[in-house]
Amino acid sequence: MMLYLALVALAVLLPPVLFDLAARPTIRRLGLRNVSRRPGEASLVIGGSMLATALITASILVGDSFGTSIRSFGQTFWGPVDEIFDDADPAATAVAIQAANDGSIDGVLPARFAPVSIGTVGENPKVLPELRVLEFNFEDAKRFGGDPEATGLAGVESLPAGSVVLNSTTAEELSAQVGDQLEVFGPGSSVEVTVGAIVQRTGLAGVGELIANTGDISTGLGVTGPQGSVVLVSNTGDVYAGAERTDEAIAVIESVVGADVDINDVKRGVLEEADEEAAETTELFGTIGGFSVVAGILLVINLFVMIASERKTELGTLRAVGLGRSAVRRAFSLEGAVYGIVAAVLGALLGIVVAAGVMRFAGSLSDDGNITLALSVDNTSLLTGALIGLAISQITVTFTSARVTRLNIVRALKDIAEPPAERHPIRRIALSLVMIAAGAAAFALANGTPVIAMLAPVVIAVGAIPLLSLLVGGRTAVVVGCALALAWVAAVFGVMSETMADPDISLFLLQGVLLVGLAVAIVASLDSVWVGLARRLTGGSVAPRLGLAHPLARPVRSALLVAMYGLVIFTVSFMAVINTVFAQQAPDFAAEAGGGFDLVVDSNRTNPIVAEDLNARSDVEVAYGIERGVLTYKFERTEDGVSETVDRERWSSVIPADFRPELGMVTTARFSDFSDDVAFWTAMAAGDPWIAIPEWVSHELGDELVVVTPDGGQQVVRVGAKTDFNWATNAGLYLNSALAPALTETDEMITRFLVLANRDKDEVATAINDDLSRQGADARTFLSVAEAEVSEQETFINLLQGYLALGLLIGILGLAVVLVRAVRERRRQLGMMRAVGVMPSVIRNTFVVEAAFIGIQGVVLGIGLGLLSSWQVLTQSTAFEDNLRFAVPFTWLAGLGFVALLASLAAGAWPALRAAKTSPAVALRVSG
């Protein structure tokens, strides 16, 4: 969408520029020679635009890279496999499918999965608790799908009995070499195998982490039942193209096995997920980067307004000697187009560097080992970023050019300030009424739409400003109107919590831009306050007086600068608060998820731990085995007055009959029958017909659900409680033990345990993992699970904050450019000041004060609004979890403020020194 808009904008704006470049020598000379006249300052202009383009390009490339990385997961993990399904007699089914094949399938492979734990042999053995063993006929597998390279097994000539193939990841984790002995553990037994080959983790060697010939491991371990027995199907076409024939292939398979069999279209699922992930990531980074891009646009506007102001006399001369307004505007546009094109090219290239950094950092966060995140540079994306950046700068330049060429020739030649624009009361009243009416109508008609709910009252409040100014004066009207609008934007998540319950991320961008824009307008209207304050604090010294006088005399330019700073600092502060709030909530999360328990212990499905072993341990007070599986149920739903019965399948966990209620998890809401959590878990343990559901499941307390058992029986249960703990352990619904027979897809034995430790819980977790490693023990404290979850979020937010730091760079660069240009603009003033005896140090301090004034306003507004907005969103709205305790990361924010302020002073340092070195005689351009 953005690309199309950019293309339309460029199609309209660039042809006249190109025409002037080719056929209008005067305009060409004026435009191009101004570029080369001051290369240093041209570089700064290009630098500002370049950063905005870099951020846009990086957002697109990061999205692409996530998508490509996930798509490549289709290659590395599934290779030629497009569909997979359970089958009790896979060999016979494979033959039948081959016979029924209509050309959509180019490979069928009977196989067996077994999750086992595996270890090296010898002193200090390394054990991996759960590994996917894949058994099949090795020679058939090499030919599977018609492309031996895609199977990942092409380099292995043969696999003798007793030998296995390891993929490179597994070999690395075990530090295993070809020829090493490994021990595979099963229920009560183990088998030894030899590493026959190590191959790259791709294709079938991605599907299985350890590959063996049919029966080599399963027979030895005695796991030869139907569980784990599968058929792998490869569709005609290569690894990616095969997914396009999924529907045809499924039709062939179903013609053999029937429509009831659950055929998992793994490849198509991965590719669809990749596309969704790519779009979401582009949107996320695009939105976060959007704050910086807005800052970049403000910078470009500021730069061109300044250039125009600096060249006022020159522009006046051009008009006086006969150049039309259009010609002057086009010369200006041509100059801007040169900056824009160079910035777009360099920005797109810089975008690659930024995206590479993001992907590298994101890659270090990804710990599941399945997806390797890597930068992927697509030329179309690169071009898209460059074109969007160019369009933004060209639109800005066009509007700025049109504005600056509306000058009075005499005033421009004499360098006299333009008089204030005439104000027509009737027009202002009309404008006010139109805006108020439009805002009110939009709110009345569409206040259920989050954007309208946020924006319409702002339009009303801002629209009332011209009307109000007739009564109380312009500045008071701006302050009152903007303050009302700001209060609304800050409070809208709480006031309209239902509308804002599931906010789109772009809504936060809108909120940020509105908050900062309105606050800056208020601050800019309070100039007399700042002057009074500065005079009171500094006693009227020259440097503070002049340092404030200049930015206050140019409120629009200063507002753009403050907004640039404020926007970025607002977002970084907002994220810092979110980070802190989540980090400090880890113990609460752990308590919610674990209830009275300390540890969650998972074990290998093939050779699981048994509850008796855990309960026999001296460091365990009690351990409960939790049976898990899929619950099928149905319920009545009424929508638009029409009732229907809806079927659902949800992953569920069973509370055992001997469960101690006081150990139950924290609930977020309970049915009125239950006075507290213990009462609820007592009923659950007693087998009463209640269930607990995660918050995100859309049933209400007391709702009746009809559970369907595998034999077709039905049992009614009611929703007794809601919980927030599902994220930690993926428990799903909690059922009482009476409902256990209703579960399907359960493991043969229980593999999940909730444990109450009677010693230090971290030590107990370590001891269990060490002692029961052969059974794949994976014991974790609830706190560590919560902390890991929070840490992952924290690191991701840090990544986004780092990304935003580029926006701060735009702010710093913008301030530097504006001050450098201010030195040039005020050259004669500086010369006069030096002539009448103002010390260089005073002139230097003037610029330092100016930079600090902008920086302080940006920092205070950004941090203040960040705190206000995050407090609102976290505590007054339903956009985030309930019961979050608001917390302010004082040290972090102080550090941010300090760094931002330091950066603004650094931005002012060079111009300040340059100004201080102004030679009075040269600056006054005295001739004689």
Next chain:
Amino acid sequence: MNGTVNRESGNSQLHTSAEIIVSARDVHKTYRTGDLTVPALQGVDLDIHAGEFLAVVGPSGNGKSTLVNCLSGIDDIDRGEVLIDGLSIHDLSDRKRTAHRADRMGFVFQSFNLIPVLSAAENVELPLLASKTKPAVARERALDLLGRVGLAERAGHKPGELSGGEQQRVAVARALVSEPAVIWADEPTGNLDSGTAASVIELFSEVNRSGQTVVIVTHDPTIAAGADRVVEVRDGKISRDERRS
């Protein structure tokens, strides 16, 4: 006719015997722009006495403004010496030279050079604040000076809200505010109509009558005719130095 000087005559004998406030010896100044070298001053010798009203005249581009800039110390010289109050101004550090200008000199420029973001009063008090005068004292003095130049009612206006003549009168008030010994004025009436120019020149005359030295660079023969002394600069040298009785 751009302005007339209304002053009491007969002070020239007094001036020649008065102390020398500015003394220039063998002053050379050359401008270099790329490969181009322009000798602006070529061995200028000049003494200016306290209380003199001196007009510097000459064709454009012959070194009038350069002479004033070099004598006042706002521009460096290549060779020679300029003594102000007996101090070799170009041997002073930039800081001391700046402080000396703030204490002893006032400047008026052709294009006013007021700071547009400051009010008239704020512009006038600027040199006093630069020399660390207390703000209240500086403001009182600035308002007093603005009253003297007839702009008491315009003290709170910014330069953009003033006419050209009013702006130049603010600039004169700024030059006078620190009660300098010497006032340097470079084409102060160049941007003004004749009536306004006359009123500005009258201001300088008043100042000079109160004992302050005034050096004016001008093209206007009327102004030059009313000065105690006329110095003509041609090709970077003083070609005429004439005292009027």
